[in-house]
Amino acid sequence: MKKKLYVILLLFVGAVLPSCKDFLDEQPLHSLTGENAIKDLTTAKAALGGVYASFQNDSWSGALYVAQATKSGFVNITAQTDYDLTYNESNPGSNVPGIWQNFYKSLNAANFAIEGIGKLSDAAVPLAERTAMVAEGRCLRAWIHANVLWNFGHWWAEDADAYGIICRDEVISLKNVLKARSTVGESYQKIYEDLDYAIANLGEFSSPRYLSKQFAKALKAKLLLYRGGYRNTTADLQLSLTLVNEILANPSPSFAMESSLADVYGKAWDSNENLFVRYLxxxxxRAYTGGFNYTxxxxxxxxxxxxxxxxxxxxxxxxxxxxxxxxxxxxxxxxxxxxxxxxxxxxxxxxxxxxxxxxxxxxxxxxxxxKYAAYYFRYSELYLMKAELLARTGAAISTAIAPINEMRSKRTNPVLMPLNPQNSDELMDLIFKEIFMELFMENGSEMFAAVRFKKDGQPWIVAIKENKAFELNKLCWPIPRVEMVNNTLMVQNPDLK
Incomplete structure (x- = not known):
């Protein structure tokens, strides 16, 4: 058993992260040794840079988002098991073990940064700057935990559901590698605690290559919308709408819609439309770190x-x-x-x-x-979220479609005419289609929309797959076998053994 624990520990701790010179003009810290301890501002920045550098792989771009598009049924590119939702622990699909491993490598890097920066003295880094850096680390941890939950947990379920995620808030060691998964409610609580801290202490948006207070609000709003939209929980939807409105009410000159859609992709990570984007x-x-699926x-x-x-x-x-x-x-x-x-x-x-x-x-x-960017969040998504949230919280049809029409009016190339739904069903269908056409294969939005939006009383995913039976428990991936074998406290997702 000790040998097995050591092997899985190496999977998390021993991963060599890419250089992050272009992020912070420093090498990233990722090795948990005395020599690489976080001891001053330079090493603190390097530790945070190591987290961003950990996103430079296929797991944090095409392998994830093309698989989600395949699961939705719009395409069938990654694996037949994704399209049919027939994966299980024995046959998880080609990308799933790597995605799980890279998620937790990133999480370990985030915890390393949070722990080390939090221990610094005022003499090493002043309190205000140290607090902001810890907030950045906690926002990164929330982003990683959210992705684990969306892909390997029952993100849609009630709080008491046992199939949340392994919430790790400390660096992996032989003492803590065995850990049970949290309930769904506990998983959300952990993520929200980190995001609330980030909203209170993280700096304002300055560059899409880094996290900001605005992104912390957007991520929390998105979590609330995905779950609240599926469960029709008014409180979640209203809080999500409040957060979206706060971001829109305090615009940044460097975060705004591009008038030309071609410029969004031509500029890639340099486009003003990005709130958070994966930079290479x-x-x-770049051809390698961009990932197999996009390239x-x-x-x-x-x-x-x-x-x-x-x-x-x-x-x-x-x-x-x-x-x-x-x-x-x-x-x-x-x-x-x-x-x-x-x-x-x-x-x-x-x-x-x-x-x-x-x-x-x-x-x-x-x-x-x-420039194989991964578009984690673009400005247009704020309008799409607001329209859906207004529609789900009882706004008039003309009021609910207004944010999308505002978004469309800001595009002058190509010109997008305003939408004019005549009833509630048409309104929801138009919002769903707009999510698909604006964000397809960029950040998984179409997959989650295909589950929470309804067509003829069933999730859209049923209509997309020509009325093929849809089992909600099979929406998430199985926990990979390496985790099941080495973490004896782990329990497999139901129907995926």
Whole structure:
């Protein structure tokens, strides 16, 4: 048993994180040794930089978001088990163990930063600055815990549900590697505690590469909306709306809608529309750290060109093609991309907004085009959330659709005409479709929407998958076997053994 614990400990502690020079002009700290102890402002910043650097992999971008799009039924790219929701502990799908491992590597890095910075003296780092840095670390921890809950726990369930997550708030060691999962209510409470601390103590937005007070509010609002929207809990929805309104009421000049949608993706992490975005360092490894799915997978998941005579362009969509192709955003976010293999010079029609030029052509371009951003939260999502929250809390139809029409009016390229739903069902359908067309494969929004929005009394995911039976317990992934074997206190998700 001791050997097994040591192996899993190495999975969390021994991961070598990429350099974060472009984040903080310092090497990241990730090794829990005396030499690398957090002892001053420089090492404190480096520890936080190590958390951001831990997001530079496929697990925090395409492997996660393309899988979620596949689970929703809009595409079928990552694995058939994702599309059919037939994964289990023995057959989890190709990406699931790696995603779990990388989530907890990031969590360990966050706890290392929080613990070390919290122990610094006033002489090393003044209290106000130290408090803000701890708040940043706790916001990062909340972001990581939220992703674990959304993907491996019963995020939709009541507080007493036993299938929350392993909430880790200290650095992994041989003494604490065995830990039971929390209830759903306890999991949310832990995340909200960190976010409330961040809202109270974190600095204002300055760059989308770092977390801010505004992002802490947006993340809490999103957690409340996802669960409250599914469960129809008014208190959660009203609090979420309050948080969204607070962000919109205090705009930052460097966080705003782009008038051109093409600029959002052309600028990638430098677009003003990002509140939080995954940045990749320009160290020659972007094609690798960008991840397989954005640089390769969605390209081959699209349409091979030239199309057969009896086929039409889909960009890989199994559902929603007619919606998207009628929308002015279609020719902006999709396009022809060279195949990513060196030997394959064919073109593929796919979601170019994420694939860009593809792994091969992007590396050959002059200058290189390898800005494979992961768009964790964009300004447009505030309007989408507000519209849904207004609709779910009883606002008039014209009032509820107004935020989306405001969002659409701010786009001048392409021009998006205002929407005019005639009844409540049409309103909810239009909001759902707008989430899909604005955010598809960027941050998982379409999957969670497909579960909480209804079509003919059933979650949209049922209609998308042509009335295939939907089992809610199978929406989350199984806990990987390595965790089940080495953490004897862990209990597998129901129906996924």
């Amino acid at each position: 360092e320009d160290d020659g490894s 390769y997978g969605i390209i081959y998941g699209g349409d091979r060109l030239p199309l057969p005579i009896d086929k039409t362009l889909t960009a890989g969509l199994k559902y929603g093609v007619d919606w998207f192709k009628a929308d002015p955003r279609w020719p902006v976010v999709t396009g022809s991309v060279r195949a990513p293999e060196t030997w394959d010079d064919k073109q593929c029609y796919c979601f170019k907004k994420l694939a860009r030029l593809g792994r091969y052509a992007g590396a050959q371009a002059n200058p290189k085009d390898e």
